[in-house]
Amino acid sequence: MITYTICIFTQNTIGLLNRITIIFTRRRLNIESLTVSETERKGVSRFTIVIKSESREEVEKLVRQIRKIVEVMAVFGYLNDEIVFNEIALFKIATPLGAKSLDVETINKQYKAWVVYWGLDYVVIEKTGSEDDIFGFFEYLKQYEILEFVRSGRVAVGKTEKGLVEYLPEAEWAYYL
Amino acid sequence: MEAIASPITDTQESIQTPVLINGSQALMKALIAEGVDTIFGYPGGAIMPVYDALYDYQEQINHILVRHEQGASHAAEGYARVSGRVGVCLATSGPGATNLVTGIADALIDSTPIVCLVGQVAKRLLGTDAFQEADIMGVTMPITKWNYQITSADEVPEIISKAFYIAKSGRPGPVLIDITKSAQLELMTQPFEYECCQSLVSYRPRLTPKKEQIEAAAKLINNAKRPYIFAGHGVQIAHAEQELIAFAEKTGIPVATTLLGQSTISTDHPLYVGWLGMHGNYGANVMTDEADVIIAIGMRFDDRVTGDASRYIKQAKIVHIEIDPSEIDKIIRADAPVVGDAKEALQALLPLVYANDHTVWRNEFRKFDTIEHDTITLPALTNPEGKIRMAEVIDTLSQKTKGEAILVTDVGQHQMMASRYYQFRRPNSLVTSGGMGTMGFALPAAFGAQVGAPDRDVVAIIGDGCFQMTIQELGTIVQNKQPVKIIILNNNFLGMVRQWQQLFHERRYSFVELQNPDFITIAKGFGMDGMTCDGRENLSGALDTMLAHEGPFLLEVIVEKEENVFPMVPAGATVSQIRLS
Numbered sequence: 001m002i003t004y005t006i007c008i009f010t011q012n013t014i015g016l017l018n019r020i021t022i023i024f025t026r027r028r029l030n031i032e033s034l035t036v037s038e039t040e041r042k043g044v045s046r047f048t049i050v051i052k053s054e055s056r057e058e059v060e061k062l063v064r065q066i067r068k069i070v071e072v073m074a075v076f077g078y079l080n081d082e083i084v085f086n087e088i089a090l091f092k093i094a095t096p097l098g099a100k101s102l103d104v105e106t107i108n109k110q111y112k113a114w115v116v117y118w119g120l121d122y123v124v125i126e127k128t129g130s131e132d133d134i135f136g137f138f139e140y141l142k143q144y145e146i147l148e149f150v151r152s153g154r155v156a157v158g159k160t161e162k163g164l165v166e167y168l169p170e171a172e173w174a175y176y177l
Numbered sequence: 178m179e180a181i182a183s184p185i186t187d188t189q190e191s192i193q194t195p196v197l198i199n200g201s202q203a204l205m206k207a208l209i210a211e212g213v214d215t216i217f218g219y220p221g222g223a224i225m226p227v228y229d230a231l232y233d234y235q236e237q238i239n240h241i242l243v244r245h246e247q248g249a250s251h252a253a254e255g256y257a258r259v260s261g262r263v264g265v266c267l268a269t270s271g272p273g274a275t276n277l278v279t280g281i282a283d284a285l286i287d288s289t290p291i292v293c294l295v296g297q298v299a300k301r302l303l304g305t306d307a308f309q310e311a312d313i314m315g316v317t318m319p320i321t322k323w324n325y326q327i328t329s330a331d332e333v334p335e336i337i338s339k340a341f342y343i344a345k346s347g348r349p350g351p352v353l354i355d356i357t358k359s360a361q362l363e364l365m366t367q368p369f370e371y372e373c374c375q376s377l378v379s380y381r382p383r384l385t386p387k388k389e390q391i392e393a394a395a396k397l398i399n400n401a402k403r404p405y406i407f408a409g410h411g412v413q414i415a416h417a418e419q420e421l422i423a424f425a426e427k428t429g430i431p432v433a434t435t436l437l438g439q440s441t442i443s444t445d446h447p448l449y450v451g452w453l454g455m456h457g458n459y460g461a462n463v464m465t466d467e468a469d470v471i472i473a474i475g476m477r478f479d480d481r482v483t484g485d486a487s488r489y490i491k492q493a494k495i496v497h498i499e500i501d502p503s504e505i506d507k508i509i510r511a512d513a514p515v516v517g518d519a520k521e522a523l524q525a526l527l528p529l530v531y532a533n534d535h536t537v538w539r540n541e542f543r544k545f546d547t548i549e550h551d552t553i554t555l556p557a558l559t560n561p562e563g564k565i566r567m568a569e570v571i572d573t574l575s576q577k578t579k580g581e582a583i584l585v586t587d588v589g590q591h592q593m594m595a596s597r598y599y600q601f602r603r604p605n606s607l608v609t610s611g612g613m614g615t616m617g618f619a620l621p622a623a624f625g626a627q628v629g630a631p632d633r634d635v636v637a638i639i640g641d642g643c644f645q646m647t648i649q650e651l652g653t654i655v656q657n658k659q660p661v662k663i664i665i666l667n668n669n670f671l672g673m674v675r676q677w678q679q680l681f682h683e684r685r686y687s688f689v690e691l692q693n694p695d696f697i698t699i700a701k702g703f704g705m706d707g708m709t710c711d712g713r714e715n716l717s718g719a720l721d722t723m724l725a726h727e728g729p730f731l732l733e734v735i736v737e738k739e740e741n742v743f744p745m746v747p748a749g750a751t752v753s754q755i756r757l758s
Contacts (some may be wrong), residue, residue: 011342
């Protein structure tokens with residue numbers, strides 16, 4: 001199975017998420033992760049959807065079906081080496097009195113993760129990275145008591161110098177930047 | 178001075194203050210601005226303000242009261258298919274809206290432009306499971322080209338103009354607009370202004386094909402030894418019939434049509450070789466395996482056309498002319514895709530293709546025609562044994578109408594027989610439910626087609642099973658005095674299902690026999706004249722009576738009970754495995 005990242009640029013309208021996900025459902029494609037946010041252009045949203053597929057052809061067909069949606073402005077399907085991508089994970093680790101103390105130096109230096117919240121008897125650690133990085137860290141943290149673990153969807157930008165600007169139709173989009 | 182001036186100023190302002198209208202009135206004005214002259218609909222609680230506004234616009238907009246909302250959506254389809262305009266239907270919220278669903282799905286798969294306007298509960302009640310509230314936005318999302326919920330009167334002009342633009346442009350399709358009752362009732366905050374939508378930021382269908390794609394296609398066509406044209410519904414949608422014929426005649430390439438592409442080219446044209454697909458013509462199907470270049474125009478390689486797609490036309494290079502880019506490579510990989518309008522593509526191709534004849538190649542089709550004629554057509558038309566055969570009815574009708582009627586068919590054996598035996602002479606003459614295969618389609622669609630083409634003869638060919646799915650629309654036809662002619666081919670069976678059970682389920686006829694009512698009595702109950710024809714000797718006279726009748730007429734023909742439609746490509750087989758018996 002090959003991982004594909006589908007980036008969809010859309011107008012920001014109600015119900016669009018549903019319209020997009022229906023296309024995956026109809027084609028029996030499972031969504032591994034999904035992230036939506038507004039882009040540098042006001043009113044333009046960016047969906048980043050990760051799927052796994054054995055067939056590049058199927059992914060190409062999927063991309064064309066998504067492009068068909070009236071509010072969709074552009075769709076790109078990427079392989080992992082064509083994008084810069086990351087996820088963020090939060091780990092809530094129990095730190096009761098007498099428990100094994102956290103090795104913060106290893107967490108910081110080896111895993112590039114940070115304690116972002118200190119509770120009375122727990123801490124929250126943030127780790128950014130690829131799926132492998134995050135699960136590598138997860139393995140490391142197993143020696144402690146993990147109370148909660150949450151992982152975000154993937155965010156990604158293409159490696160080509162210009163992305164969105166090249167492809168979106170000319171319009172009076174207000175830029176945040 | 179001020180004391181005198183003030184009242185004058187006030188008066189002037191009151192004269193100049195524009196009259197603000199409510200959302201329902203805005204909707205009427207928007208529809209008129211779009212040139213809508215006919216709406217098929219059914220009133221109810223959540224659409225009442227729109228109906229109230231409609232009362233004032235009866236002179237400009239003809240509202241046709243159907244008997245069930247499914248009838249409204251099919252009638253809108255029939256109207257759109259023959260008139261080339263957008264069909265409009267109107268329904269209330271909840272059950273009214275959900276009853277439209279079958280017609281909406283049918284319109285999507287057969288690329289038919291309709292705009293469905295449905296009422297919705299008031300904005301404050303949305304999502305509360307209010308009376309007659311259904312999430313019609315969620316329901317119709319996968320079966321519309323676009324849908325939108327209007328929650329304020331001010332949105333009406335912009336959204337309606339977008340709805341019509343999206344429905345009719347590019348690859349046409351259904352659009353649903355859900356309007357809350359509060360938006361129908363509230364006043365707009367600014368004067369009504371309307372501008373027809375011409376383009377959208379995110380939606381820009383490509384009409385003009387790229388030059389390099391046209392050149393690549395022309396190169397393939399010019400080098401072909403055995404080229405073959407498949408003409409689909411897209412040719413008719415683009416009004417490219419003349420361009421298709423000019424292209425075929427210049428290049429000498431034989432033309433087959435899909436089911437929905439039928440009537441694009443006259444069946445007596447020397448280059449016409451038949452129709453493709455499960456029950457299409459023998460030669461048209463078999464010869465797909467002999468072609469070296471296939472030029473598919475406005476068709477989407479439906480599985481009823483391809484049979485087993487993994488073994489379909491592997492030997493041929495494919496030129497695929499299609500306005501919807503998502504159809505390119507979806508089923509069959511194209512060697513020369515051309516994205517654009519069929520008319521523009523053919524116009525661009527015409528000067529680039531060489532004049533040719535392909536006589537030897539074209540003649541190869543004819544030997545299959547002879548086989549088909551001798552083994553299927555001739556026995557079907559000349560066998561004096563037993564009850565009347567469907568083929569005889571269609572063949573006689575074809576002769577009597579000189580192939581110039583609009584045929585509206587339902588779905589099943591009669592549909593395939595109508596397509597096989599009617600000799601189409603004029604473009605845009607077959608209205609049928611192709612992609613969805615919707616039983617119950619024909620009666621309301623025929624009515625809509627007659628409204629859309631009042632100067633043409635419209636004949637509905639319907640099976641006894643299909644007829645009972647939308648039988649109540651007889652009332653709509655009578656009330657609106659539309660001279661639709663209806664032929665029921667009655668074999669007391671769900672004929673196509675029975676055929677499959679016979680061929681593939683060892684004659685286990687599981688729930689396919691119908692105890693039918695007296696259709697003529699029912700028609701008369703609705704105020705429609707009709708008669709039954711039960712003998713071969715009466716068929717010609719009965720058809721004459723029907724065609725000569727001034728108003729609508731129901732002709733029931735009792736046909737052979739266990740007749741099968743051949744040729745047939747069994748599901749999952751290849752087209753070359755087409756069966757003659």
